[in-house]
Amino acid sequence: xxxxxxxxxxxxxxxxxxxxxxxxxxxxxxxxxxxxxxxxxxxxxxxxxxxxxxxxxxxxxxxxxxxxxxxxxxxxxxxxxxxxxxxxxxxxxxxxxxxxxxxxxxxxxxxxxxxxxxxxxxxxxxxxxxxxxxxxxxxxxxxxxxxxxxxxxxxxxxxxxxxxxxxxxxxxxxxxxxxxxxxxxxxxxxxxxxxxxxxxxxxxxxxxxxxxxxxxxxxxxxxxxxxxxxxxxxxxxxxxxxxxxxxxxxxxxxxxxxxxxxxxxxxxxxxxxxxxxxxxxxxxxxxxxxxxxxxxxxxxxxxxxxxxxxxxxxxxxxxxxxxxxxxxxxxxxxxxxxxxxxxxxxxxxxxxxxxxxxxxxxxxxxxxxxxxxxxxxxxxxxxxxxxxxxxxxxxxxxxxxxxxxxxxxxxxxxxxxxxxxxxxxxxxxxxxxxxxxxxxxxxxxx
Amino acid sequence: xxxxxxxxxxxxxxxxxxxxxxxxxxxxxxxxxxxxxxxxxxxxxxxxxxxxxxxxxxxxxxxxxxxxxxxxxxxxxxxxxxxxxxxxxxxxxxxxxxxxxxxxxxxxxxxxxxxxxxxxxxxxxxxxxxxxxxxxxxxxxxxxxxxxxxxxxxxxxxxxxxxxxxxxxxxxxxxxxxxxxxxxxxxxxxxxxxxxxxxxxxxxxxxxxxxxxxxxxxxxxxxxxxxxxxxxxxxxxxxxxxxxxxxxxxxxxxxxxxxxxxxxxxxxxxxxxxxx
Numbered sequence: 001x002x003x004x005x006x007x008x009x010x011x012x013x014x015x016x017x018x019x020x021x022x023x024x025x026x027x028x029x030x031x032x033x034x035x036x037x038x039x040x041x042x043x044x045x046x047x048x049x050x051x052x053x054x055x056x057x058x059x060x061x062x063x064x065x066x067x068x069x070x071x072x073x074x075x076x077x078x079x080x081x082x083x084x085x086x087x088x089x090x091x092x093x094x095x096x097x098x099x100x101x102x103x104x105x106x107x108x109x110x111x112x113x114x115x116x117x118x119x120x121x122x123x124x125x126x127x128x129x130x131x132x133x134x135x136x137x138x139x140x141x142x143x144x145x146x147x148x149x150x151x152x153x154x155x156x157x158x159x160x161x162x163x164x165x166x167x168x169x170x171x172x173x174x175x176x177x178x179x180x181x182x183x184x185x186x187x188x189x190x191x192x193x194x195x196x197x198x199x200x201x202x203x204x205x206x207x208x209x210x211x212x213x214x215x216x217x218x219x220x221x222x223x224x225x226x227x228x229x230x231x232x233x234x235x236x237x238x239x240x241x242x243x244x245x246x247x248x249x250x251x252x253x254x255x256x257x258x259x260x261x262x263x264x265x266x267x268x269x270x271x272x273x274x275x276x277x278x279x280x281x282x283x284x285x286x287x288x289x290x291x292x293x294x295x296x297x298x299x300x301x302x303x304x305x306x307x308x309x310x311x312x313x314x315x316x317x318x319x320x321x322x323x324x325x326x327x328x329x330x331x332x333x334x335x336x337x338x339x340x341x342x343x344x345x346x347x348x349x350x351x352x353x354x355x356x357x358x359x360x361x362x363x364x365x366x367x368x369x370x371x372x373x374x375x376x377x378x379x380x381x382x383x384x385x386x387x388x389x390x391x392x393x394x395x396x397x398x399x400x401x402x403x404x405x406x407x408x409x410x411x412x413x414x415x416x417x418x419x420x421x422x423x424x425x426x427x428x429x430x431x432x433x434x435x436x437x438x439x440x441x442x443x444x445x446x
Numbered sequence: 447x448x449x450x451x452x453x454x455x456x457x458x459x460x461x462x463x464x465x466x467x468x469x470x471x472x473x474x475x476x477x478x479x480x481x482x483x484x485x486x487x488x489x490x491x492x493x494x495x496x497x498x499x500x501x502x503x504x505x506x507x508x509x510x511x512x513x514x515x516x517x518x519x520x521x522x523x524x525x526x527x528x529x530x531x532x533x534x535x536x537x538x539x540x541x542x543x544x545x546x547x548x549x550x551x552x553x554x555x556x557x558x559x560x561x562x563x564x565x566x567x568x569x570x571x572x573x574x575x576x577x578x579x580x581x582x583x584x585x586x587x588x589x590x591x592x593x594x595x596x597x598x599x600x601x602x603x604x605x606x607x608x609x610x611x612x613x614x615x616x617x618x619x620x621x622x623x624x625x626x627x628x629x630x631x632x633x634x635x636x637x638x639x640x641x642x643x644x645x646x647x648x649x650x651x652x653x654x655x656x657x658x659x660x661x662x663x664x665x666x667x668x669x670x671x672x673x674x675x676x677x678x679x680x681x682x683x684x685x686x687x688x689x690x691x692x693x694x695x696x697x698x699x700x701x702x703x704x705x706x707x708x709x710x711x712x713x714x715x716x717x718x719x720x721x722x
Contacts (some may be wrong), residue, residue, distance in 0.1 A: 259528055329565035336559035337578040338551050
């Protein structure tokens with residue numbers, strides 16, 4: 001064997017049979033083919049990456065270009081008279097009750113009528129005129145007066161939200177050159193809008209309400225805060241349930257359980273569970289959590305439990321591979337010192353596997369955050385205006401909010417949908433970034 | 447080193463026991479008819495071997511001969527392997543260590559182990575040493591623990607090199623230092639017996655020489671069983687040598703005798719490098 005290396009180049013006498021020794025050829029078409037193959041492979045790889053990148057760019061581009069406008073809302077400055085007759089009829093000290101019950105909508109309407117006196121006669125036109133502003137504009141006025149009762153009796157220039165159609169028009173999404181019958185905004189409304197704009201009363205403002213309110217039938221009032229809180233509450237339940245159970249299961253299976261048929265069966269089934277369509281978990285949750293245990297419908301508690309079922313396999317699988325990656329020499333070292341198996345696991349193996357476990361958990365959570373189907377089955381798809389305050393309040397979550405808005409007919413919900421997707425993606429990116437950071441920060445230290 | 451390059455028997459340590467030491471030998475570990483099975487495989491066959499106190503016993507033999515398996519029986523490290531089965535009797539101070547009433551955690555505190563590859567915990571040097579005393583409740587208070595850490599590092603000949611960086615990770619040390627750290631970690635719990643599984647196989651010759659010196663010093667206070675592939679090492683550090691081959695204990699005796707005048711032809715063949 002060793003004599004072949006010392007023999008001269010070319011054919012050298014081989015073993016007992018006297019066969020010539022064949023040496024590799026480093027020239028000729030064989031080598032060229034080899035390089036060409038590698039080049040092709042690299043090009044194909046590059047093309048795949050480029051395709052994926054382009055698709056991602058298109059996706060993000062379309063979402064951002066459709067959704068960015070939702071962060072702005074057009075308002076119109078109206079001279080609102082806070083009528084003393086309505087707000088303080090008896091002239092005595094201001095009563096909170098009266099302020100709460102007063103009709104602020106009329107004040108908005110009066111302001112509009114003063115602005116466009118010629119529209120005040122016809123009932124249909126009047127209604128069209130009132131439709132310039134949000135039907136919920138009175139709430140903002142009420143809050144103003146409640147905060148500062150000295151406004152009563154004065155006339156103030158107040159920025160009132162425009163209605164969704166007018167806002168959409170102001171943003172330029174409705175073509176004024178279309179025949180009148182083909183667009184939602186009529187000629188009359190356009191003329192009012194142009195008039196107000198010429199007076200400098202129309203302006204766009206950052207849509208704070210989008211981030212501070214719950215859902216609404218009126219697109220200009222609808223916000224994602226309710227869905228966001230719903231998502232946070234739901235994911236809290238999911239994390240609290242699935243993390244301890246998942247880690248315990250993984251630690252037991254990996255470190256303590258004997259390796260036999262039964263544990264093999266469990267392993268196969270965990271892998272199968274990870275592949276079960278999520279809607280099936282939703283049905284299970286409906287049958288078990290709602291019908292059998294009687295948990296409240298549409299509540300983050302039930303939603304979180306369903307998502308926990310769905311996330312468990314992910315966490316168990318990730319945790320097991322993290323535990324497996326801890327070198328056996330660490331376990332032996334601790335065992336050799338007289339540590340019990342529990343001490344080996346809690347003092348050494350689990351802390352070393354924790355970054356991997358957390359990474360898996362965060363990825364599982366990110367999956368749960370984006371999940372819609374199982375929540376449909378337990379009623380979290382309902383239209384819920386109030387921001388949930390507890391785990392048992394009716395709630396919805398971000399992806400379901402996207403679904404609800406995408407399903408709404410109003411044109412203004414298109415941008416809201418994309419904006420909600422942006423918020424959802426933002427959170428997903430944030431969570432995945434944390435996972436990457438954790439992995440980088442605590443990379444193998446042995 | 448490759449065994450083929452060696453044609454002469456290695457030089458034997460001059461520290462062989464004196465006649466009166468031989469007469470006063472105390473059997474620390476006694477094994478009788480020990481068999482180990484890995485599933486169907488009969489890995490160790492009818493091994494009778496005595497380990498004497500305050501001596502270094504070297505286990506030599508070709509790869510796969512069962513010497514590491516035997517070593518791991520002595521502190522029941524084989525327990526963690528599901529398919530492994532041990533029969534026969536191994537006694538530490540005349541108490542059967544496979545007695546079901548015996549606590550394996552206590553056994554391992556009495557029989558420490560140093561592994562082939564240095565395996566410090568990914569913690570600070572201090573915590574590496576302090577871990578054993580902590581879990582066994584040996585130290586009472588911080589001062590006592592500090593003292594144990596310092597003493598152990600001193601005995602392992604590592605104190606001077608690391609005394610100013612006890613709070614740094616043990617994994618940041620060089621290979622030889624890591625192995626001495628592992629030895630210090632093992633002696634921090636004051637075991638009676640220390641098992642070493644090829645402790646120098648991952649080290650360079652200088653680090654190996656330091657560890658060998660250390661083993662000789664540790665012999666004063668501990669009973670040592672060492673598995674080694676290097677016959678020179680066995681000759682240098684041990685008082686008694688046991689030769690294993692294909693799961694059989696072929697021959698055991700004074701190191702000097704084994705290396706100069708072996709009884710069995712297989713031993714002869716192995717130590718002169720004809721096989722293995």
